[in-house]
Amino acid sequence: MIAYRNLRVALLGAGSVGAQVATLLTEHHDELASRVGAGLDLVGIAVRDVDAPRSAPLDPALLTTDAMSLIESADIVIELMGGIEPARSYILHALNSGADVVTGNKALLAAHGPELQAAAEQVGAQVYYEAAVAGAIPIIRPLRESLAGDRVKRILGIVNGTTNFILDKMDVEGDTFENALAVATELGYAEADPTADIEGYDAAQKAAILARLAFHTDVPVEAVHREGITTITAAQVSQAQKAGYVVKLLAICERLTDPETGVEGVSARVYPALISRQHPLAAVHGGKNAVFVEAEAAGDLMFYGAGAGGIETASAVLGDVVSAARRHVAGGPGVAETTHANLTILPIDSVSTRYQITLEVSDAPGVLARIASLFSEHGVSVEAVQQSVASVGPDAVAAGTPDGSGTATLVIVTHIASERALSRTVAAIADQKVVVRVESVLRVEGA
Amino acid sequence: MIAYRNLRVALLGAGSVGAQVATLLTEHHDELASRVGAGLDLVGIAVRDVDAPRSAPLDPALLTTDAMSLIESADIVIELMGGIEPARSYILHALNSGADVVTGNKALLAAHGPELQAAAEQVGAQVYYEAAVAGAIPIIRPLRESLAGDRVKRILGIVNGTTNFILDKMDVEGDTFENALAVATELGYAEADPTADIEGYDAAQKAAILARLAFHTDVPVEAVHREGITTITAAQVSQAQKAGYVVKLLAICERLTDPETGVEGVSARVYPALISRQHPLAAVHGGKNAVFVEAEAAGDLMFYGAGAGGIETASAVLGDVVSAARRHVAGGPGVAETTHANLTILPIDSVSTRYQITLEVSDAPGVLARIASLFSEHGVSVEAVQQSVASVGPDAVAAGTPDGSGTATLVIVTHIASERALSRTVAAIADQKVVVRVESVLRVEGA
Numbered sequence: 001m002i003a004y005r006n007l008r009v010a011l012l013g014a015g016s017v018g019a020q021v022a023t024l025l026t027e028h029h030d031e032l033a034s035r036v037g038a039g040l041d042l043v044g045i046a047v048r049d050v051d052a053p054r055s056a057p058l059d060p061a062l063l064t065t066d067a068m069s070l071i072e073s074a075d076i077v078i079e080l081m082g083g084i085e086p087a088r089s090y091i092l093h094a095l096n097s098g099a100d101v102v103t104g105n106k107a108l109l110a111a112h113g114p115e116l117q118a119a120a121e122q123v124g125a126q127v128y129y130e131a132a133v134a135g136a137i138p139i140i141r142p143l144r145e146s147l148a149g150d151r152v153k154r155i156l157g158i159v160n161g162t163t164n165f166i167l168d169k170m171d172v173e174g175d176t177f178e179n180a181l182a183v184a185t186e187l188g189y190a191e192a193d194p195t196a197d198i199e200g201y202d203a204a205q206k207a208a209i210l211a212r213l214a215f216h217t218d219v220p221v222e223a224v225h226r227e228g229i230t231t232i233t234a235a236q237v238s239q240a241q242k243a244g245y246v247v248k249l250l251a252i253c254e255r256l257t258d259p260e261t262g263v264e265g266v267s268a269r270v271y272p273a274l275i276s277r278q279h280p281l282a283a284v285h286g287g288k289n290a291v292f293v294e295a296e297a298a299g300d301l302m303f304y305g306a307g308a309g310g311i312e313t314a315s316a317v318l319g320d321v322v323s324a325a326r327r328h329v330a331g332g333p334g335v336a337e338t339t340h341a342n343l344t345i346l347p348i349d350s351v352s353t354r355y356q357i358t359l360e361v362s363d364a365p366g367v368l369a370r371i372a373s374l375f376s377e378h379g380v381s382v383e384a385v386q387q388s389v390a391s392v393g394p395d396a397v398a399a400g401t402p403d404g405s406g407t408a409t410l411v412i413v414t415h416i417a418s419e420r421a422l423s424r425t426v427a428a429i430a431d432q433k434v435v436v437r438v439e440s441v442l443r444v445e446g447a
Numbered sequence: 448m449i450a451y452r453n454l455r456v457a458l459l460g461a462g463s464v465g466a467q468v469a470t471l472l473t474e475h476h477d478e479l480a481s482r483v484g485a486g487l488d489l490v491g492i493a494v495r496d497v498d499a500p501r502s503a504p505l506d507p508a509l510l511t512t513d514a515m516s517l518i519e520s521a522d523i524v525i526e527l528m529g530g531i532e533p534a535r536s537y538i539l540h541a542l543n544s545g546a547d548v549v550t551g552n553k554a555l556l557a558a559h560g561p562e563l564q565a566a567a568e569q570v571g572a573q574v575y576y577e578a579a580v581a582g583a584i585p586i587i588r589p590l591r592e593s594l595a596g597d598r599v600k601r602i603l604g605i606v607n608g609t610t611n612f613i614l615d616k617m618d619v620e621g622d623t624f625e626n627a628l629a630v631a632t633e634l635g636y637a638e639a640d641p642t643a644d645i646e647g648y649d650a651a652q653k654a655a656i657l658a659r660l661a662f663h664t665d666v667p668v669e670a671v672h673r674e675g676i677t678t679i680t681a682a683q684v685s686q687a688q689k690a691g692y693v694v695k696l697l698a699i700c701e702r703l704t705d706p707e708t709g710v711e712g713v714s715a716r717v718y719p720a721l722i723s724r725q726h727p728l729a730a731v732h733g734g735k736n737a738v739f740v741e742a743e744a745a746g747d748l749m750f751y752g753a754g755a756g757g758i759e760t761a762s763a764v765l766g767d768v769v770s771a772a773r774r775h776v777a778g779g780p781g782v783a784e785t786t787h788a789n790l791t792i793l794p795i796d797s798v799s800t801r802y803q804i805t806l807e808v809s810d811a812p813g814v815l816a817r818i819a820s821l822f823s824e825h826g827v828s829v830e831a832v833q834q835s836v837a838s839v840g841p842d843a844v845a846a847g848t849p850d851g852s853g854t855a856t857l858v859i860v861t862h863i864a865s866e867r868a869l870s871r872t873v874a875a876i877a878d879q880k881v882v883v884r885v886e887s888v889l890r891v892e893g894a
Contacts, residue, residue: 138593146585149765298762318596
């Protein structure tokens with residue numbers, strides 16, 4: 001039964017997601033009306049250039065460059081333009097005009113989320129953003145509502161499809177980073193300028209959004225420690241494989257206590273890390289995303305699916321549109337989001353995890369004992385050491401090892417240690433004459 | 448800022464989940480108050496016998512046998528008694544007294560869900576039941592809200608931890624069903640009377656609930672086709688393994704069109720099936736649950752986590768309590784559930800899937816050709832046939848194969864075929880002299 005007037009929906013942006021949203025709103029009009037109890041009429045699509053080529057055919061009569069007038073006429077505004085401005089001003093204008101807002105704009109939410117939420121709260125409107133993190137995967141609503149009575153301890157997320165595609169290709173095919181990136185670009189998984197993805201900026205924005213929701217604490221994106229995947233080599237991936245690990249770019253949000261200062265707080269960080277091949281996240285291949293949540297009562301949960309794609313992301317947008325529309329019809333709760341917890345945001349130094357350190361050392365008696373004692377002196381406990389068969393490679397010759405002997409590779413995996421203790425240990429090791437090179441230091445996550 | 452009066456929460460039932468809910472409500476009182484904007488006061492716990500032993504210490508002053516008076520005094524009623532009556536009457540009484548209801552009672556929801564939803568809608572109250580399916584895993588809210596703008600095509604769920612534990616043990620350790628069940632009982636994964644789990648009744652209730660939500664259509668539990676796992680043998684599991692499959696008890700909800708009648712509708716069914724070891728559901732081990740959702744726009748999604756356990760399920764209950772409480776504080780939308788679609792519920796005969804048929808046949812020339820032609824005559828296309836090395840086993844001797852030769856095992860995997868065509872084919876095959884025995888017919892899902 002449809003008892004309510006039709007609702008006016010305005011769309012800002014007609015890129016790949018926007019075009020799909022427009023198509024679905026039109027094609028599924030009657031079905032959505034039944035679910036909502038009111039028709040959802042797409043009344044206009046604001047674009048920069050009405051004559052630009054589109055990925056899907058759109059009704060030209062809907063296109064307009066006058067976003068502000070369109071916004072003022074709408075009950076629900078869908079913002080899919082991306083970028084900070086004018087998206088931010090448009091959303092504020094929509095809220096102040098009494099509309100609810102649905103957005104997939106992670107950059108804007110990471111930078112101005114608190115401002116938008118405050119504006120919404122002031123006028124009793126809502127900002128929905130299921131599409132902003134992990135595309136089609138429902139993760140915002142589960143965190144905001146389903147887990148609202150629990151305490152999230154940690155989130156490990158594969159939230160960037162481009163880097164997961166690249167790392168998966170390196171893992172499965174033994175590819176180099178450069179080749180895997182080239183293929184990702186060719187197949188459309190990576191953009192012409194892939195910096196935002198491969199340097200972890202995109203994942204960091206998502207980490208900021210997830211941490212805010214999980215910990216009821218504002219986490220500015222600048223506070224997210226960020227390392228990209230550009231330094232990951234085929235050798236590292238293959239070595240990880242042999243040791244039963246896989247390299248993934250992880251967005252990690254964690255409640256923790258700094259082991260030295262005793263300060264309690266939260267950490268949000270993005271870096272490539274090793275995880276066990278037995279971990280559910282290890283089975284996330286190609287451009288897929290997954291978010292692994294460890295909660296105090298619920299235990300371990302995982303949410304898996306498509307992290308990007310026009311039609312997949314459009315599904316998340318439409319779910320939000322239906323929620324917003326039901327609120328219009330039935331009257332709805334205020335923004336179910338608070339940052340009352342206001343926890344301290346801890347720097348990467350406060351974090352403790354496991355590490356894999358790969359060293360090229362001179363192949364002389366007593367070297368292993370010397371390295372082991374350095375770990376012990378810095379309070380870092382060693383879980384496993386693997387020493388490769390000694391070899392006299394070009395590196396050893398070039399490096400001129402002290403005693404003219406060959407070199408060996410040591411791969412050391414530690415027990416849980418703090419970043420501080422680990423840094424000091426690695427600095428002391430690098431200082432040793434018998435150490436030709438610290439080849440890599442990678443974190444091991446998911447324990 | 449707490450600006451609202453405290454809300455009165457009544458708990459019905461103090462079993463393993465109820466006791467955890469009571470503990471968490473008390474211990475996390477201030478934290479939950481901050482999240483809701485109002486304190487949640489547990490005002491009483493209705494039990495059958497106030498002196499019965501409890502799994503967790505509860506404040507004796509809260510215990511009462513007068514459920515009706517307790518219900519009348521509450522803003523939110525949490526029903527965790529299980530069973531149909533008096534749970535149903537209590538919930539109706541709560542709704543009519545103006546309270547919102549949170550329940551984890553899958554049997555009641557599967558049997559009387561429409562009645563409860565109608566009662567709630569009439570008074571503008573809500574029934575929340577995230578805990579009823581897949582324990583701690585948020586699946587109700589994602590289906591009801593996140594995917595509300597999409598079209599669900601199919602759900603494949605591992606929604607019963609007991610049977611997954613048993614089948615996983617058979618798969619990993621080569622155990623028999625009987626032994627695996629004995630271990631499950633010993634470890635507390637199976638109840639003293641395991642019928643509800645191993646015969647698929649529990650999974651069928653969950654399938655009815657999921658199908659209703661996914662397809663906006665009432666699906667009575669009696670309409671759910673149900674087969675249990677008691678006939679699954681170690682030999683079947685091992686044969687599945689060799690062929691790259693694993694046996695799982697699946698709850699399947701699907702939109703489909705009957706291939707013969709052309710009738711469109713939905714199917715809800717529960718049976719043990721083979722799925723590829725590459726499918727994400729194959730990696731769901733032990734007592735864990737997972738729900739794999741295939742949606743038109745969102746593509747494939749999976750939700751994974753603990754399907755049972757007192758504290759895990761309590762997390763889902765508390766998430767619902769917080770949602771209900773926020774609605775009290777902010778005012779909230781009516782029940783966001785409709786069965787407007789009212790689709791036809793199709794019987795198992797309308798379903799099409801792939802099949803694995805294992806036959807013991809006499810090891811004579813031309814047998815394979817004869818069997819293959821029977822498939823072809825019934826319009827069932829064969830994907831693969833594997834014939835074991837011929838053997839003269841006791842079965843062959845006992846069966847007295849027509850020509851006195853030994854027997855061979857044929858394992859045939861079909862392409863997608865309808866249940867009707869498959870049944871006819873199997874009947875015709877069983878009729879053949881050269882067929883000693885149809886050892887098993889298993890469905891292959893997840894393609």
